Amino acid sequence: MPVSVTLTGAVRETHPEVEVALLRTAQEALANVAKHASASRVGLTLSYMEDVVTLDVRDDGVGFDLARPSDGFGLPAMRHRVHRLSGALFVESEPGVGTAISARVPA
Known part of the structure; x- marks a missing residue:
């Protein structure tokens, strides 16, 4: 599936x-898209x-109900990786x- 990658701001x-933490989050998010989303596109920013x-990882896939428990x-x-960094x-x-995942951590 096509993946668009965008960088914004001054890379440092x-x-x-x-x-x-950001690499592992991106890997897991993209793996989830490949396994579950049936998406035709995914964007990573x-x-x-x-x-x-x-x-940010966004896909145009099937999405899911956030209120439904997942195993x-x-x-x-x-979430654990990001929270460990006060993110x-x-x-x-x-x-x-579709689904959008956003991880925000202190620089």
């Missing part, structure tokens, strides 16, 4: 823990802002609409 070095770095490990693992993980999804 970040702490290795931040880099690893890495944004460098003054005091935070944000990773998967992907989202909890992403936040946001998930937006709706059946038939």
Whole structure:
């Protein structure tokens, strides 16, 4: 499936823990898209802002109901990695609409 990658802001070095957490979050999000989303497109955006770095992964797949419990490990693992760095993980999804995951960590 096509993946578009976008970088915004002035790219700069970040702490290795931040880099690893964002890399692993991107890997898990893309793996979830490949396994579950039946998407035709996915976009990944890495944004460098003054005091935070944000990773956004959005797909046009089948989406899912956030209120429905899941037995998967992907989202909890992403959330744990990001929270360990005093960051936040946001998930937006709706059946038939796709999914957006946003990880924000201090730069």
